[in-house]
Amino acid sequence: xxxxxxxxxxxSNETVRNATFRKRKARLLKKLEELTTLCGIIACSVIFSxxxxxxxxxxxxxxxxxxxxxxxxxxxxxxxxxxMDQEMVxxxxxxxxxxxxxxx
Numbered sequence: 001x002x003x004x005x006x007x008x009x010x011x012s013n014e015t016v017r018n019a020t021f022r023k024r025k026a027r028l029l030k031k032l033e034e035l036t037t038l039c040g041i042i043a044c045s046v047i048f049s050x051x052x053x054x055x056x057x058x059x060x061x062x063x064x065x066x067x068x069x070x071x072x073x074x075x076x077x078x079x080x081x082x083x084m085d086q087e088m089v090x091x092x093x094x095x096x097x098x099x100x101x102x103x104x
Contacts, residue, residue: 018051025049029058042067 011017025047036043044064047056057064071079084092 021049021051025056032058042070044068 011020028047029045032043032045035041044067045056045058046064047058049056
């Protein structure tokens with residue numbers, strides 16, 4: 001049996017929302033650490049939240065600054081290679097639908 005699709009919506013209970021945020025944040029950072037270790041990539045994370053005064057920076061603020069500086073020093077075409085805005089996404093989807101219509 002497959003799992004049912006989960007509908008995401010804002011958690012109304014503040015304490016439950018805070019607990020869920022902390023658990024998901026911990027899982028996200030663990031996955032990021034695994035990704036950097038297993039794939040040999042350089043990554044960082046900066047998480048701003050209403051629950052903490054300071055943003056959480058992984059792995060450390062100095063390492064995150066080094067990663068962001070390296071990204072900033074890379075060529076512009078490499079920085080924006082996979083960046084898409086809403087207009088580009090819609091255009092790509094329209095082209096795909098047009099191709100499908102032409103086939104039929």
